[in-house]
Amino acid sequence: xxxxxxxxxxxxxxxxxxxxxxxxxxxxxxxxxxxxxxxxxxxxxxxxxxxxxxxxxxxxxxxxxxxxxxxxxxxxxxxxxxxxxxxxxxxxxxxxxxxxxxxxxxxxxxxxxxxxxxxxxxxxxxxxxxxxxxxxxxxxxxxxxxxxxxxxxxxxxxxxxxxxxxxxxxxxxxxxxxxxxxxxxxxxxxxxxxxxxxxxxxxxxxxxxxxxxxxxxxxxxxxxxxxxxxxxxxxxxxxxxxxxxxxxxxxxxxxxxxxxxxxxxxxxxxxxxxxxxxxxxxxxxxxxxxxxxxxxxxxxxxxxxxxxxxxxxxxxxxxxxxxxxxxxxxxxxxxxxxxxxxxxxxxxxxxxxxxxxxxxxxxxxxxxxxxxxxxxxxxxxxxxxxxxxxxxxxxxxxxxxxxxxxxxxxxxxxxxxxxxxxxxxxxxxxxxxxxxxxxxxxxxxxxxxxxxxxxxxxxxxxxxxxxxxxxxxxxxxxxxxxxxxxxxxxxxxxxxxxxxxxxxxxxxxxxxxxxxxxxxxxxxxxxxxxxxxxxxxxxxxxxxxxxxxxxxxxxxxxxxxxxxxxxxxxxxxxxxxxxxxxxxxxxxxxxxxxxxxxxxxxxxxxxxxxxxxxxxxxxxxxxxxxxxxxxxxxxxxxxxxxxxxxxxxxxxxxxxxxxxxxxxxxx
Numbered sequence: 001x002x003x004x005x006x007x008x009x010x011x012x013x014x015x016x017x018x019x020x021x022x023x024x025x026x027x028x029x030x031x032x033x034x035x036x037x038x039x040x041x042x043x044x045x046x047x048x049x050x051x052x053x054x055x056x057x058x059x060x061x062x063x064x065x066x067x068x069x070x071x072x073x074x075x076x077x078x079x080x081x082x083x084x085x086x087x088x089x090x091x092x093x094x095x096x097x098x099x100x101x102x103x104x105x106x107x108x109x110x111x112x113x114x115x116x117x118x119x120x121x122x123x124x125x126x127x128x129x130x131x132x133x134x135x136x137x138x139x140x141x142x143x144x145x146x147x148x149x150x151x152x153x154x155x156x157x158x159x160x161x162x163x164x165x166x167x168x169x170x171x172x173x174x175x176x177x178x179x180x181x182x183x184x185x186x187x188x189x190x191x192x193x194x195x196x197x198x199x200x201x202x203x204x205x206x207x208x209x210x211x212x213x214x215x216x217x218x219x220x221x222x223x224x225x226x227x228x229x230x231x232x233x234x235x236x237x238x239x240x241x242x243x244x245x246x247x248x249x250x251x252x253x254x255x256x257x258x259x260x261x262x263x264x265x266x267x268x269x270x271x272x273x274x275x276x277x278x279x280x281x282x283x284x285x286x287x288x289x290x291x292x293x294x295x296x297x298x299x300x301x302x303x304x305x306x307x308x309x310x311x312x313x314x315x316x317x318x319x320x321x322x323x324x325x326x327x328x329x330x331x332x333x334x335x336x337x338x339x340x341x342x343x344x345x346x347x348x349x350x351x352x353x354x355x356x357x358x359x360x361x362x363x364x365x366x367x368x369x370x371x372x373x374x375x376x377x378x379x380x381x382x383x384x385x386x387x388x389x390x391x392x393x394x395x396x397x398x399x400x401x402x403x404x405x406x407x408x409x410x411x412x413x414x415x416x417x418x419x420x421x422x423x424x425x426x427x428x429x430x431x432x433x434x435x436x437x438x439x440x441x442x443x444x445x446x447x448x449x450x451x452x453x454x455x456x457x458x459x460x461x462x463x464x465x466x467x468x469x470x471x472x473x474x475x476x477x478x479x480x481x482x483x484x485x486x487x488x489x490x491x492x493x494x495x496x497x498x499x500x501x502x503x504x505x506x507x508x509x510x511x512x513x514x515x516x517x518x519x520x521x522x523x524x525x526x527x528x529x530x531x532x533x534x535x536x537x538x539x540x541x542x543x544x545x546x547x548x549x550x551x552x553x554x555x556x557x558x559x560x561x562x563x564x565x566x567x568x569x570x571x572x573x574x575x576x577x578x579x580x581x582x583x584x585x586x587x588x589x590x591x592x593x594x595x596x597x598x599x600x601x602x603x604x605x606x607x608x609x610x611x612x613x614x615x616x617x618x619x620x621x622x623x624x625x626x627x628x629x630x631x632x633x634x635x636x637x638x639x640x641x642x643x644x645x646x647x648x649x650x651x652x653x654x655x656x657x658x659x660x661x662x663x664x665x666x667x
Contacts, residue, residue, distance in 0.1 A: 053077030
């Protein structure tokens, strides 16, 4: 390259040669083009300087392939510095400069030449590149047209993907998460979109992108800029927290439990929901699984967790109090529990929608659940009913076995009475013993009704104290009932005519006469002697109950039930007719009782005199022989219950038999 002041002298020489016609010179090709450090912003233009541009020479800006960029990018030299403005530059480019001699009149100019020096232009970093989240839904599900700058929602611990559109070649891109530079995850631009992973996220994060252009030349510092766009990632609460029962996992009936959630997030609130455990949800001897919650203190027993879609509360679950702020171990109260319960916990986060103060909540169910076992109710008012040769239990707690022991601590228990627990969510589960799924010897009553025998009362001929123990069928959790019971012999009763008699009634007892489960009148105290209980008129044989009870201060009341059948008087409205209304003297006929009753003896009567022997009814027409008729006679029929001779009725209808007139008698 020539010395700086040599160019003007040589240019003047060539110009003189051309003017004198001595020769024809070429354009000088070693002009100075100072562009080593020429740099423009993305999309900007560069001013290409040509030192000592020759007079009479046209300079054209060309692309790296030496193709002219057009007349807008050329100019003539003036013997001084010439500036040519480039088109908008989007990437690094090395322009070439073509020099063409403007011919003199009558002369053909020499061939064009390219200047030895090119004009390299370096492009700066484009800070306006578009950014977007490509693998997450918008925080607001109701947003029909989410924009890149809207907040997006990801699960706790998930990685989001940030797309940089129209990336520049030669530029490296890396993430800035909440002003924290993320190293090791940079990606090089490729003139198209590139994706940058955030890595696992734990809290709401503002995402920015740093663009860095590195220069290999010595002394050139790297160029770096943070892109203008910001993205907003919102992160759900951590669902993998430990949920447990603080203290004993078994509480008294009506007692309180404390649910502990360990190491909570200070950006979240926590609220508990509980549901009684249905029989179908107990699982035995199964391997641990995500949908099963272990029962503390009961190896091999687990409880099935409910399906828990985000935000939705499962059917049957009730909220337990207000939400508690996180930040350390959170304790949630489950108060006044009366049934075994499974407790699930929801974590709620309020996410700010930038740039304002509006918030949108996200909710997630914690993966773990806690099971609280509740002892049976020791104060439940059972109704014990001694009837026949057995003792029965009524009004027990659903899902509970009741064991009755003749003497406290004797260790001898009969088969228990079980009270079926109905499933309000699935009627198909309401099937008694099949619902339990436990293997145990027991007597089952699927629904309220007759209870199974617990104690054989055949040998109970004196007062006996009873103790009771309640056991949860599914868990085996038990409790001794707060009150025992005093069992005394069932009273002896017998039926009379229109009355029931309690033999040697006890003065400590109250005696209630019942019919079809309903009381008749008020209970009467015993007298130490026979007690008469009047009965209403009955048209058919009727079973009455005499229920004897003693004061509850002696323990749980025990109903001692004696059943007695009171026989009704025979039906006096049956039809009565003579087989023959007229007979010859000393002839016989029969009196017919229509639809005679079984268990009733029918006696034919002539006035107050019995005729023949009584015959038993058989349900059909019954013929009572009259014997020889010697005069006109009117017959009646007396009906007497075979089991109680006091119950006698005279049928309302009568039958008259007349003698036929003798032959030759005047009419």
